[in-house]
Amino acid sequence: MKRVKCTISYDGTHFSGYQIQPNQRTVQGLLEDTLSAIHKGERIRVTASGRTDAGVHAHGQVFHFDTPLTIPEEKWPVVLNTRLPDEVTIKNAQFVPEDFHARFSVKKKEYRYRVYTSESRSPFYRHFALHYPYKISVGEMKKAAVDLRGEHDFTSFCSAKTEVVDKVRNLHSITITEHEDEIVFSFIGNGFLYNMVRILVGTLLEVGSGNLRSEDMKKILDAKDRNQAGKTAPPHGLYLWKVDYED
């Protein structure tokens, strides 16, 4: 048995999210169906670093699976890509020790969120960035982001539906860059709660557009109350960018 670690990118537009669900088109379902076909019908399970919601994209999601086949590691991307639709690409595959686990071995993750600020909507961004055609201060958002960095209880920035008890996470960095009509948010942390990045972006945009002040961010964190934060930004601007297994 070999354990294979794969890095995958996908356009999440036409998937009901990553996680397998009956009668839904999911990335995990597609991967398991494809691997099972390669294994002559034997059901192969894949384990990813975490789920992504419907409409959310991945630039560098990671998953692992175990195989009895003798395909060399550098052949796995071709073997899979020739069978997968072009919305999904295996970018890299490597053999890893059997104690590697795509979810439990994660050290840090990066998410990015793209915002398109041009006045008129663009057909080319419609699935790939939030269209936000309002006056927005990147400077104020950068100020607000300072208070979010570091270890905090992120209850205010987490879907109220979540069942996770420990809501303390360490947000190593937040960077916000502007280029022409596009603003890109990057979040790097040791872990993320459900909807956390989308609520962070929704709240930062309230600061950027003047509905909240940058000083409010600390109060919102301290309140530990989802209702204090801004709206959940829509899924199609979000990308699981990179998953790191080393510090």
Place this chain on the structure above:
Amino acid sequence: MKRVKCTISYDGTHFSGYQIQPNQRTVQGLLEDTLSAIHKGERIRVTASGRTDAGVHAHGQVFHFDTPLTIPEEKWPVVLNTRLPDEVTIKNAQFVPEDFHARFSVKKKEYRYRVYTSESRSPFYRHFALHYPYKISVGEMKKAAVDLRGEHDFTSFCSAKTEVVDKVRNLHSITITEHEDEIVFSFIGNGFLYNMVRILVGTLLEVGSGNLRSEDMKKILDAKDRNQAGKTAPPHGLYLWKVDYED
């Protein structure tokens, strides 16, 4: 009667091209259906600067139509965009004199062609750039482009099917820029023959990858023979970028 000039961008992926055809989903068909609905069923014809093929995109296509309605010019984009699918956006509308003609008044056009050169394919470029994961010399392509500039008979770079007799066109500029994993070709000229940009790109890529030499370009032009040039590059990398009505 008012003549309205509109600038429109569209994602050509899910259209059978610009020009109206029975039982096909076309940009022109969509525009005429939408305008006819606004005019209470009266059939409104639109005239564009030219057609684009299936899969070809537009950043700045231009069309005109005549209307008896009293909608102010700045309202037309909203009136149309609220009824159009988000693959299509009216970016601008203005009233023009009745001797303006979206096709016959054109002074110059710009087309761009995007090439994605990363080794692994990308789900995010699949409809928007040609994936060309080969070693390619931008310098050699720039050298080859020099001989294409100016007024030439472009028979060698025109679909053999074309019925146009006069194949002389003036190519004002060709620029080729490289940024990370992407090469963008821009062509500005007074007019373009059928498939001309796609054949120019296909031929320049042959030069870039070493199958042709930059010196061959002049011989190919002089041959006035479509068979001497390279392959027609696929439609999904092509964008009608800008149409100019002033010199």
